[in-house]
Amino acid sequence: MTRFLPLIEDSQGPLFDALNRIGPVILNAPVPEILPAHPYLLLDRNSPPDIDQIIGWLDAGVEKIILPLASAKQVIGAIPEDRILLLLDVANVSAVSDRVRSGVSGVLLKTPEIDLDMISSISKFFANSAIHVLSDSSSPPSTFSVRALLSSGANLVLPSSQLTLSPTTTAQLNVADLFLAPITSDRPDGLFPTIVSTESGHSLGLVYSSIESVRESIVTGKGVYQSRKHGLWRKGETSGATQDVVSIRLDCDSDSLEFKVVQHGSGFCHLAQPSCFGDLPGLPALESVLKSRFENAPAGSYTKRLFDDPELLRSKIMEEADELCRAQTKEEVSFEAADLIYFALTKCVSFGVGIIDIEKSLDKKAKRVTRRPGNAKPQWSSSSSPSSQKPSASQSALALPTDHDAPIRMRSSDLSTVSQEERALLLRRPVLKSDEMIAKVKPIVSEVLKRGDAALLEFTAKFDKAQLTSTCIFPPYSKSSMELPLDVKDAIDQAYANIKKFHQAQSDGSTLKVETMPGVVCSRFARPIARVGLYIPGGTAILPSTALMLGVPAQVAGCKEIVFATPPRPDGSISPEVMYVAQLIGASAVLKAGGAQAVAAMAYGTETVPKVDKIFGPGNQWVTAAKMLVQNDTDALVSIDMPAGPSEVLVIADYTANPAFVAADLLSQAEHGVDSQVVLVAVSLSEDQLSAIEEQVDKQARALPRVDIMRQSVAKSIIVKASSVEEAIGFSNDYAPEHLIMHLENAGQYVKMIDNAGSVFVGPYTPESCGDYASGTNHTLPTNGYARQFSGVNTLSFQKHITSQEITSAGLKILGPVVATLADCEGLGAHANAVRIRLGAL
Template sequence: MESIHKAIQSGAGVYYSRSHKGLWVKGATSGDTQELIDIRWDCDADALQFTVKQKGTGFCHLQTATCFGPYSGLSRLERTLQDRKASAPAKSYTARLFREPKLLQAKIMEEASELCEASSKEDIAAEAADLLYFALAKCIAADVDLAAIERNLDLKSMKTTRRKGDAKPQWAQKIGLEELPSGKATPNGLPSKETVKEAASIPKDKEDPAGLDNGRIQMRRYKTSETEPSALATLLQRPSQRSTDQIMNIVNPIIKDIQSNGDTALLKYTHKFEKATSLTSPVLNSPFPEHLMRIPPETISAIDTSFENIRRFHAAQQEPKPLQVETMPGVSCSRFSRPIERVGLYVPGGTAVLPSTALMLGVPAMVAGCKQIVLASPPRPDGTITPEIVYIAHKVGATGIVLAGGAQAIAALAYGTESVPKVDKILGPGNQFVTAAKMIVANDTSAGVGIDMPAGPSEVLVVADKSAEPAFVASDLLSQAEHGSDSQVVLITVGLGEAQVQAIEAEVHAQASALPRVDIVRGAIAHSVTLEVGSIEEAMRLSNQYAPEHLILQVERAERVVAMVENAGSVFVGAWTPESVGDYSAGVNHSLPTYGYAKQYSGVNLSSFTKHITSSTLTPDGLKTISGAVMQLAKVEELEAHRRAVSIRLEHMEKKS
């Protein structure tokens, strides 16, 4: 805290350093100082992120801008322009731009016009680069740096409503664009007024090059022996999500609206986001009408099979009897479990209907003996819920289904409304808004609600050696890539030659091209990687570093490799165990930690729906035996009432004896 206080007070980069044995002011000796611009939490609020402006050669002791190599891209251009402004040769072009603002203004207009006229990808990239150069030159001339521009972008992105965004008349007329009356549809069918809606996995269009390499659907490939460790860590980063500030700016008002206006607000958001404008009640209560559960016999059979396997696996997790230990003579300690009374189970809608999630959450809640089980899931535009989900809600004994999704459903479960009962714990996956809402209500003491875990987009890591069948490997990668364009898949090959890796890549392209959700797959492939390693030990080290939601071991003697797993949500062992069986019917739970949280969290299991209570029972002799230790520690902590609670009993014993 002292370093943070000093940093804020001085406006400089100040840190706590073990090597310096205390506070370290960056640049105190080297002269390479930092001007502190901003301080904020990182993504999971366990570290602080400093935004600074470097002064001097940079941060690293090797005289580079950062410990991750030299600046590149816009950051490199910014430094170059700043250097030119300070000491450019008199005849340099950049110096001329700084001296002649009208020339710079003309060049910005020229390059903007050429970018508007460019059509090929190469020309657009080239013209955009030219425009960025001249635009940044104008900024640097006015002492406006990239950090200021980025802060401005962040502030603008937080706005939930904006002006129409139509072009100003002089520019609209120049290209023959007619102004549209407010609220009218634009030529592409979209409303002219910008609105805010929940984020979803958006498929890439067919002209987008995402996920393609020379026209093929292919992951980027790297040999770890030729890649720096810091670069590997970057390659294994998950796809970027919206900033916390952006999400909170949308989620917090929704939560407050539900708290204040209950059912009215909940229906308002369901009408807005799900287009279910005919819906008049936000809850479907049990018993559920038969006509809402009409599904084909083969689907009923599949659900019933999965239901029973999931029930068996979670029933086996029940504790046969309370734990009881005599820690010393006359001192008995025990622990027993009780079900959480009221649970809310969130079943996402989004790009795919997920009745399997209703099974994975509802069955263990039923097995645990939760007294009240409430599901929440976005309704269809006609106001109904997918019949498979209603059937599962009926089988697990749910008392109702909340007809809502997103942050609004989480808020309704956390605080309760006129129709939605308040719950004690919320479980289930969802998008960034659902996750943010879960975190907010869990941290609100007035809500008094717990959550299962933070969860993000789906992910899989496959480890494959020479024994792996290329078609199997490709199918496992694609089964997760089709979840959403924000999903990520990672392949680690162990000792494979070029021809063997290419065989897997050929299968990925062929299988992906035949999928109905190929555009979504391409979006996921765009930020997915293949890493070539030389040993199973290296493969598992990287896997444990990544901590995947799903880990698939397509290697020889896979059962032995399981002993090397330290971090994973769920492991699928051997060639005949696709991840799909875990998603649906094997019995293990598919509600798992993502985004690296497998290092700290377990997947949903029976204990997710129970709580443990401990008890202590002492005899008079037991209290005498332990009293010395208790009273001495109470004395050390200066908690006199604690000490007397023991001493008074001892005195009472002496009087009776």
């Protein structure tokens, strides 16, 4: 927690070392060759800023750049806002524009004196920004003024000439006194709880500190604490297990401390172990073992072979990296990653590189402003042919950047310039390796078929991490399982009403009768599918909306048994939102399982899980593969709703489109998963109009909770430039998207041109989210281009149609000879005989 920032004139000597232990320091340019931890750089000059040089400093490890107003205006937009502080004289606050105010992370305010009312007013102007206050006075503020400033939430900046390691005077303030000014203690003895940890943050133990002990640690750089029995405790003074202090921090409430240290000797604990809580686990333990082996490996040990044979180590690293790339399940990935880390850390230790060095490198890379493209080197790319060196438009659209700080951008193609082959690639979805996935789920499905509940409970423990004693919940459902906030309950009730109203209108309750010829009446009537299984995903998000979208049409259609299947939470319970929907639609059972095992249980039935006749619902590739497997097994006698793939949206936008609306619609699908398919078809939009949409995509994504998913899905997404609405709709019909959103002038008039889409969202005020949740239409829709052949789930999906015919004797006299002639033509005498024997009786 930064509450005090020293402005350094000399980056050497004991004072600088002490200040560097307790937080960031402000440096004046030029930048020293060796940077302190988290330095801020002050560029207090009016000459135009050299943006390339500033970026170079940030890439080298400078935390923030402090710039005067004129210079800040020129770099905002080119440098991330969280890396800029505005240097501002108190008299110039009114000159700050909204663009500048939103383009910086804080203000370094120069003022003749510390005026708390004025600082409070400026804090409100710069809402959500850090306020740092530097007084022009030649003497430091009083201790009272310091405490008042810090309690107001502002940070104090003092030149190092006003700081000392000696006791506080009227001319200089003691560094430790300043650092500890905001700290409080609720203990009778006035001591502060202190967590001691390694540089990488692994806990070594809990001790206590006093102002005196902290002061000595800051000055000496050694671990000094306060024993509650024996006074000052200089760690290692008698045992030799000394500590070098790396940093000292206050917590968010300023009532405890954290010391990060380099521990020497036998360890921190008096029991001669690394930590008071036992040995350090995981990576620190592996690093310790490898260091020990490097210094004194037992003869013939495998680790010694690796240290002594660099070529063997190189081969093992490459082998394990390849196996990690091939891993497909969570268990496989964790197993192969552990192997790779072991061999990689062996390489690091052999070169004197520790985990903390890797972490520092990661931290430094994360703060870089300039980024490499992130493309694979030719020998690791999927194609090494010369043509692959310059990607086509479609290949560019599929390239994934690895830079998490780069703008979140889509890739562009122009229908007027791409070839037919490139256009075809734009229409392609990711290849679904159905055969591979079916082979992986087959053992799971087979075990559930053979062993029933026992296998189901084992797989639920393994994959869903829930230890269960029963497989299903049956009605009546307990009130405690459905406890919801009132606003959530009301929202579900309204969505239920809308969805039910729309799906009731679809119900086919009438009997179709047609007299095809005199005396021959043909009929068709609908009947519900008796038993249906509804899969409700429960991975990265709770999906009561899917429970509604599947449960309501099943209820309206009149299905006699409705089985929900959804992964349980770690405690074995089901989310109350899903349980509430189960009660609303009259579910006959709720299966506490997910994945292929849930599909198998519903397809075949177990001792407790009811067998169903048709399985509905989205899911991951394991669920999809299991559905495909069981529908082709005659032992199951079960059908499925439709093929499934990643979620999709295609947005068509013309000059009337609101960039913020378009971006929000694109992101509403991009957040589903890293494989989500997102396409923008831009109708004659200018570069400025496209840029406005892209800026909104980047801005909105960064403010949303699933930004890490969207970074990847948006990077794979494409902007397709079209010259007319007709060309755009032609591309959309070829693409056949799950969701089609039309941001067009008079959008309604173009609906008649739509041939292929799961669901269409017409006009600027029809977000796809409404269809997903509560407008009334169903959100279980065909993906992966299957909108060419399939409809979305509807009431008729839960019904089957039976035909009948009734023929009078007069009718048979007319129709019978026609039938007998056709049967004779096909050589089916018994068919002809069934007619002729009746005609003979007449």
